[in-house]
Amino acid sequence: MRHYLTRPLKAGVCVSSGLALLLPHGLSSEGFPEYKARATFIYHLTDNVEWSNSPVKLCTYGYDAATQHLEKLSQLPDNKVKILRNIGLEEVSQCNILYISKSGSRLLPEIITESKKSQILTISDIENFTIVGGMMSFEIVRNRVKLKANKRTIKDAGIRLSPSLLNILERESH
Amino acid sequence: MCQSKPFIRTLRLAALLSISLLLCLPPHDAVAELSSEDKKLLEMNPEDILNSELTPPSVSKYWEEQGTTSVNKKGDDPFNTPAAVYIISSEDIRRSGVTSVMEALRMAPGVQVARIDSNKWAISIRGFNQQYSDKLNILVDGQSIVHPEISGAFWDEPIVPLEDIDRIEVIRGPGGVTWGNNATNGVINIITKHSKDTQGSAVSVLYGNEERGSVYARNSGKFSDNTFYRSFIHHKSINSSKHPQTRQVLETDWATSQAGFRIDGATGRNDDFLVTGNIYSGDVNGYLNNLPIPPVYVFQPEDKRTIGANLNGKISRTAEDLESSLQSYLRFNNFTAENFTYKSLTYDIDFQQIFSQSTRNEVTWGLGYRLYYDEINQSFYYELDPSSQVDNLFSAFLQDKYALIEDKLFLTVGSKFEYYDKVGFEPQPSIRLSYNPTENQTLWAATSRVARFPTRGERTGGTQIISLSPLNPNGYAMFAPNDVNSNIKPDVSIAYEVGYRIKPRNDLSFDLTAFYNDYSDIISYAQTVQGNNLVFTFLGENQGKAESRGLEFSANWQKTNDLRLEANYSFIETKVTIPPTDITLDNDIDNPSHQFSIRSQYNISSNVFWDNSLYYVSELENVSIPDYLRFDSRIAWRPIHGLELSIAGQNLLDDYHQEFTAGYLALPSTIGRSVYVKAAWEF
Numbered sequence: 001m002r003h004y005l006t007r008p009l010k011a012g013v014c015v016s017s018g019l020a021l022l023l024p025h026g027l028s029s030e031g032f033p034e035y036k037a038r039a040t041f042i043y044h045l046t047d048n049v050e051w052s053n054s055p056v057k058l059c060t061y062g063y064d065a066a067t068q069h070l071e072k073l074s075q076l077p078d079n080k081v082k083i084l085r086n087i088g089l090e091e092v093s094q095c096n097i098l099y100i101s102k103s104g105s106r107l108l109p110e111i112i113t114e115s116k117k118s119q120i121l122t123i124s125d126i127e128n129f130t131i132v133g134g135m136m137s138f139e140i141v142r143n144r145v146k147l148k149a150n151k152r153t154i155k156d157a158g159i160r161l162s163p164s165l166l167n168i169l170e171r172e173s174h
Numbered sequence: 175m176c177q178s179k180p181f182i183r184t185l186r187l188a189a190l191l192s193i194s195l196l197l198c199l200p201p202h203d204a205v206a207e208l209s210s211e212d213k214k215l216l217e218m219n220p221e222d223i224l225n226s227e228l229t230p231p232s233v234s235k236y237w238e239e240q241g242t243t244s245v246n247k248k249g250d251d252p253f254n255t256p257a258a259v260y261i262i263s264s265e266d267i268r269r270s271g272v273t274s275v276m277e278a279l280r281m282a283p284g285v286q287v288a289r290i291d292s293n294k295w296a297i298s299i300r301g302f303n304q305q306y307s308d309k310l311n312i313l314v315d316g317q318s319i320v321h322p323e324i325s326g327a328f329w330d331e332p333i334v335p336l337e338d339i340d341r342i343e344v345i346r347g348p349g350g351v352t353w354g355n356n357a358t359n360g361v362i363n364i365i366t367k368h369s370k371d372t373q374g375s376a377v378s379v380l381y382g383n384e385e386r387g388s389v390y391a392r393n394s395g396k397f398s399d400n401t402f403y404r405s406f407i408h409h410k411s412i413n414s415s416k417h418p419q420t421r422q423v424l425e426t427d428w429a430t431s432q433a434g435f436r437i438d439g440a441t442g443r444n445d446d447f448l449v450t451g452n453i454y455s456g457d458v459n460g461y462l463n464n465l466p467i468p469p470v471y472v473f474q475p476e477d478k479r480t481i482g483a484n485l486n487g488k489i490s491r492t493a494e495d496l497e498s499s500l501q502s503y504l505r506f507n508n509f510t511a512e513n514f515t516y517k518s519l520t521y522d523i524d525f526q527q528i529f530s531q532s533t534r535n536e537v538t539w540g541l542g543y544r545l546y547y548d549e550i551n552q553s554f555y556y557e558l559d560p561s562s563q564v565d566n567l568f569s570a571f572l573q574d575k576y577a578l579i580e581d582k583l584f585l586t587v588g589s590k591f592e593y594y595d596k597v598g599f600e601p602q603p604s605i606r607l608s609y610n611p612t613e614n615q616t617l618w619a620a621t622s623r624v625a626r627f628p629t630r631g632e633r634t635g636g637t638q639i640i641s642l643s644p645l646n647p648n649g650y651a652m653f654a655p656n657d658v659n660s661n662i663k664p665d666v667s668i669a670y671e672v673g674y675r676i677k678p679r680n681d682l683s684f685d686l687t688a689f690y691n692d693y694s695d696i697i698s699y700a701q702t703v704q705g706n707n708l709v710f711t712f713l714g715e716n717q718g719k720a721e722s723r724g725l726e727f728s729a730n731w732q733k734t735n736d737l738r739l740e741a742n743y744s745f746i747e748t749k750v751t752i753p754p755t756d757i758t759l760d761n762d763i764d765n766p767s768h769q770f771s772i773r774s775q776y777n778i779s780s781n782v783f784w785d786n787s788l789y790y791v792s793e794l795e796n797v798s799i800p801d802y803l804r805f806d807s808r809i810a811w812r813p814i815h816g817l818e819l820s821i822a823g824q825n826l827l828d829d830y831h832q833e834f835t836a837g838y839l840a841l842p843s844t845i846g847r848s849v850y851v852k853a854a855w856e857f
Contacts, residue, residue, distance in 0.1 A: 031227035032215055033680045040215045041223050048220060068251065072208070072613065073216070088444060088492060105370075107440060109399055143228050143735070168221050 035065035037145050038138050042066070042099055042123060043073045046080045049121060050160040051096055059084040059095035061111060062104025066125075070099065093118045100124040100134070108132065121159050135159075147172045209613075256586060256608035256618035258284065258346040258673055258687040258726060264367070267336050269775050269785040271808035271822030273385050273410075273850075275333050275342065275364060280789060281773065282344040283742035284687075284726040285360075286765055288791075288834035291415040291843035292384075293330045293428035293458050296834050299346050299360030300689065301722045301748040301765045305840065308759070309358035309626055309667075311349060315366055315450065317486050317503045320356055322546050322565065323518065325629045331480055331507070332432040332454045333364065335390050335408045337378065337854075340367040346726060347689060348604065348622035348669045352538075352571060352590070358624045358667050359691070366450070369394055369404035369438045375857055382850025384824075386411040386427075401439035408432045414459070415843040418832045424843055425475050430456035446490045453483040461841050462513065480509040495530040515551040520544065534577035538588070542569040548630065559634050566595040567627075584608045592625075596633060600625040600664055614677040621671075625664040632697055632714035633662055663716050665760070668692045685728040693720040698756035718752035720760060736777035744769045763796035764834065781812040791833070802831045816856045824848040 046056040058074065058081045060067040067085065074083035084091060089107065092098060092114040098121070100111060105126045112133040115122050122135045129137035130150040135157070137148045149169045154161065161169070208216070215223065252259045260282045272278045276295045280287045286303040288296045298307035308325035311318055314334060320327060342364050349357035372394045380388040388410035396402045411429040416422065434452035441447060462476035484505040491498045503522040509515070526540035549562035573588025589603035604622035611617065673687040696718030724746035731739045748762040770790040778784055785808045793801040805827045810820035825831070830844040 032211065032223075034228045036212065036215055037223050037226060037228065040212075040218075041220055043216070044220045044223070063251075069212075072212075076208075090444075107400075110440075140228065144226065145224050145228065147224055165220065168224065172224065 031143075033065075034140060034145060036069050038125065039066040039069035039073060041138075041145070041147075042070060042097065043081065045097055045121065045123070045165075048162040048165040049097075050162075053096070055079055055082045056096045057082050057084060057094060058097045058099070059087045059091065060099050060101065061087055061092075062101035064101040064103060067099065067101055089114055092120065095120050097121045097123065100126060100129075102126055108134075116157070119157055119159060121154070121157075252343075253675060253677070253683075254584075254608060254610060254616050256584070256606035256616075256620055256673075257349075258671065258685075258689075260284075260344045260346070260685075260728065262342040262344065264340055265775075267339060267342075269783060269808065269810075270773070270787055271785065271806055271820070271824065273336070273380070273388065275336070275339075276329050277824075278336070278342060279344070279362065280771070281742075281787075282342075282346075283728045283769075283771075284346045284724070284744040284746075285344060286746075286769070288764075289845050290834045290840050291424065291460070292412045292426040293460065294426075294840055295329045296764065297327075297329070298765075299344070299362075300691065300724065301746050301762070302359065302720075302760050303764045303834075304759055304761070306759075308629065309356070309360075311357035311361045313361065313363045315448070315486065315488075316363065317501065317522065318356070319505075321507070321518065322520075322627075323516070323548055323630050325356055325626060328480070328509075330428060330430070330456060330458045330478075331482060332408070332430045332452075332456065334366055334434070334452075335392075335406060335432070337376065337390055337392065338366050338372070338404070338406060338436075340365045340371075346687065347620070347671050348602075348624040348667065352573070352588075356626055358626050358665075366436060367404075369402040369436045370396075372404050373402065376855065378852060378854035380410075380850050380852040382848060384413050384846055384848035385850045386413050397437075397439070400441075401437065403435060403437045405435040406433065415845065416830065418830075418842050418844045424461070424841055425459045425477075426461075426843060428456070428458050430454060444492045446492075448486075448488040448490075450486045451484065453481075455479070455481045462511070476511050476513070478509055478511045478514075480507070482507040497528045498526070500525050516548065517550075518546065518548040520546050534580055536575045537573070538575075539572045540570065543567070544569075563630065563634075565630075568593045582610050592627075594627050597627050597662070597664060600627070616675040617673070619672045620669070622669045623666065624669065625666045627664045628662045628697060628714060662697070662714050663695050665693060665695045665697055665716065667694075681732045683730045685726075685730075687726045688724070689726075690723045691721065693718075693722075693760075696720050696750065696752065696758060696760050698752040698758040698760075700753075700756055702755065715756075717756060718750060718758055718760065720748060720750040720762070722746060722748040722762075738775040739772070740774075741772045742770070764794055766792040766794060766801075768792040783810045784808070785810075794834070797835045799832055799835060802833070803827050804831075818852075818854045820852045820854075822850055822852065 042058070046058070058070065060070060060083065063086060071083055071085060074081045084094060087095070089110055092111060098111070098115055100108065100122065102125060104111070108126065109132070112122065116133070123137065124134055125138045126134070130148050133153065135150055135154045139146050139148065147168065149172070151169060218226070252261060262278055262281050266281060267278050270278065270281060276287060276297060279285050279297060284299060286296070286298045286301070288303060290296055290305060294305055296303045296305050296307065297310070298304070299310055302309055306324040306326040310326065312320055312327045319333065342362065345361040345363070347360060349361035372392065373396070374394060376392040378390045390406065390408045392404060392406040394402065394404040409431045412427060414423050414425060414427040417424055432452060432454040434450065437449045439447050456479070458478045458480060460476055460478065462474055482505065484503065486501070486503045488499060488501040501524045503520070505520040508517045522542070522544045524540060524542040526538065528536065528538045530536050544567040546565040546567070547562070551561070569590060569592045571588060571590040573586060575584055575586045577584055584607070586606040589601055591599070591601050593599045602624050604620065606618065606620040608616055608618040669689060669691045671687060671689045673685070675683065675685045677683045695716035697714035697716060698718045699714060724744065726744045727742065729741045733739060745768055746765055747767060748765055750758065750760060750762040752758050768790070769792070771788065773787045774785065776784045787806040789804040791802055793799060804825050806822070806824045807826060808820055808822035810818050812818050825845060825847045828847065830846040832842065832844050835842050
């Protein structure tokens with residue numbers, strides 16, 4: 001019977017030791033979670049784009065960690081943003097900013113077509129988003145969020161970006 | 175009544191107290207609290223945000239990136255779900271090196287997985303493990319694949335190729351409200367990938383010593399901008415296992431072939447549809463016990479050929495605050511052995527609607543119908559009366575999820591109502607409460623009543639008369655059908671659960687659940703000696719009761735972008751009480767009290783991956799199966815984009831070990847060390 005106890009005990013000790021050795025390094029992680037950086041950047045778009053209405057209507061399509069964080073930010077007392085969560089296609093026209101998560105990619109062509117009927121800033125982390133008609137997209141390069149933009153699409157929609165945001169787009173495109 | 179012990183009393187008290195306390199909490203400010211990290215980010219300008227270094231991705235990307243559909247049929251965030259949820263992602267499956275759904279389930283805490291021989295598994299959640307575990311609902315894309323004749327799965331039937339699985343959602347504990355009967359102790363929902371996500375082609379080839387070979391090929395494309403398809407073929411062949419004492423090679427080899435398709439499309443602005451179909455066949459070698467007198471069994475080789483097909487269709491409509499879906503499923507299954515032929519046909523139709531009355535109130539309701547037809551040839555070994563039968567099962571469910579405090583405290587109350595024309599009506603209510611004191615913590619408690627309808631065998635079994643007369647030394651068996659047992663009732667469980675989840679840091683999460691289940695009307699069978707005959711009455715009676723209690727723990731750590739560690743532990747204790755002369759399949763002897771596992775996923779470089787798993791399973795003392803450690807390892811290399819070459823080893827610590835004994839259903843067998851090489855190419 002004794003080995004029934006010693007074998008798992010040995011394994012437990014080995015595993016615990018391994019974890020303990022790894023733990024101190026893990027505690028020193030710095031920086032921000034990618035989804036929070038993405039959501040906060042989108043939130044700041046309210047200040048960096050010229051809008052005709054207030055609060056700015058920020059819509060989310062699909063569901064991911066960034067949409068959850070955006071919902072939290074939208075509850076801040078500054079009342080800058082009104083969030084319309086997980087909207088349907090027929091609601092797209094009500095948005096100022098539309099964030100499309102990867103889980104919402106199935107109807108991407110329809111969403112893009114619908115969004116072009118109004119002055120809506122579209123942003124997503126879907127691959128090749130700016131190539132298929134989206135305006136801004138995120139990707140991760142060297143452990144940082146990189147922004148891609150289709151400036152022509154933004155200009156065609158008549159969306160006016162702040163000089164600082166234009167500078168960012170200029171730098172990020174190089 | 176079950177004995178009240180301190181643990182059980184404490185757990186019951188904790189569940190009730192949690193619910194009472196949470197209900198009494200004062201209204202909370204609805205404004206979400208921001209962490210210092212959130213505030214720091216908010217104060218930064220957009221450029222600084224883009225220049226900031228990122229922390230490793232979250233411990234369980236599925237907590238954040240995916241919704242679970244298994245608890246409430248709607249894609250809610252699993253971290254906040256008031257149930258014991260564990261998600262096995264497609265990456266977990268690929269990197270662990272497992273070659274079947276059954277083996278993949280070892281990764282989930284609280285799931286008992288024991289391989290009996292090459293083609294048989296005993297799989298259960300929260301105890302009562304047996305070859306045909308009957309307290310579990312198994313679904314593919316939300317559609318149950320459980321066979322009503324055994325209230326379980328035939329694990330030797332192909333399910334879906336691992337390459338096509340998006341995730342496996344494992345819900346420990348009752349899933350009665352949404353998934354109905356058979357979900358007494360848990361739900362396993364296998365979700366396949368959307369065909370848009372598998373565009374292109376893929377081929378994989380596997381060769382090994384235990385896994386004799388496997389070939390998989392897939393082609394995906396699109397019919398239009400909104401309609402995508404996938405088709406696949408899959409063949410696999412597994413070697414025989416060996417006898418634990420004699421080391422004789424047993425005829426338990428196994429080969430299956432499967433072909434299938436999936437079509438996903440959108441027909442209008444808010445309408446989606448899904449169609450899947452599969453055909454399969456399998457040659458499963460094994461043994462039939464033709465003299466089941468414990469403890470001496472007489473087995474003879476018995477080869478089974480199984481064929482089947484299924485077709486599943488679902489249409490969904492999403493409108494403002496209203497989601498509706500209609501799902502329909504047809505399955506044909508046939509298996510033939512020398513002494514046994516069984517055919518079955520299943521048709522299911524389910525309608526479901528989810529609507530929000532306000533931002534705080536969400537109602538889900540649904541209606542369902544199942545038709546089940548089976549036909550068995552009358553044989554010396556097994557006989558059902560009548561030999562063919564049609565069963566009708568009607569169901570309805572209603573559930574309301576209400577935010578008592580917005581974003582903080584949720585109450586979910588509901589019930590499923592089922593009417594089975596052979597047994598009667600069963601309500602299956604549930605109350606669940608979840609509380610999020612902060613965004614990185616969830617505290618939940620639940621109480622549920624769930625029922626499992628008796629199987630056809632339990633309702634219409636027979637009597638086996640085994641002669642003990644010295645004139646008949648072979649102890650010949652005779653089989654006489656009984657009348658239908660109209661008095662048999664479902665076995666019922668009242669389950670109490672409490673759970674706590676926390677993400678103390680973005681890269682670390684813990685999940686702890688405690689449960690106590692109180693079962694009544696457990697089905698048992700009488701055995702008596704009448705003159706020179708031993709008489710087994712295979713006609714169930716609700717004479718038993720049982721209780722089980724346990725703990726389940728899971729820790730998940732994404733140390734860096736290149737290293738992920740996970741540890742799981744589960745403890746369970748069950749006690750079954752039946753009349754002393756009876757036998758039951760719901761026994762308490764085949765459950766390991768302790769299970770522990772640790773897994774690592776390590777990216778050595780951007781194209782080399784090394785993944786390890788260590789599992790400990792404690793002994794099954796009453797059936798003399800010793801405890802065992804199992805170690806699996808896999809190294810994969812991606813020399814060019816789309817191509818992955820890997821070598822994997824399983825059970826590396828032992829030449830072989832035994833995991834289970836199936837008594838009179840299968841010969842004892844061992845699981846040997848397995849090594850295979852695999853090439854997978856996506857293009």
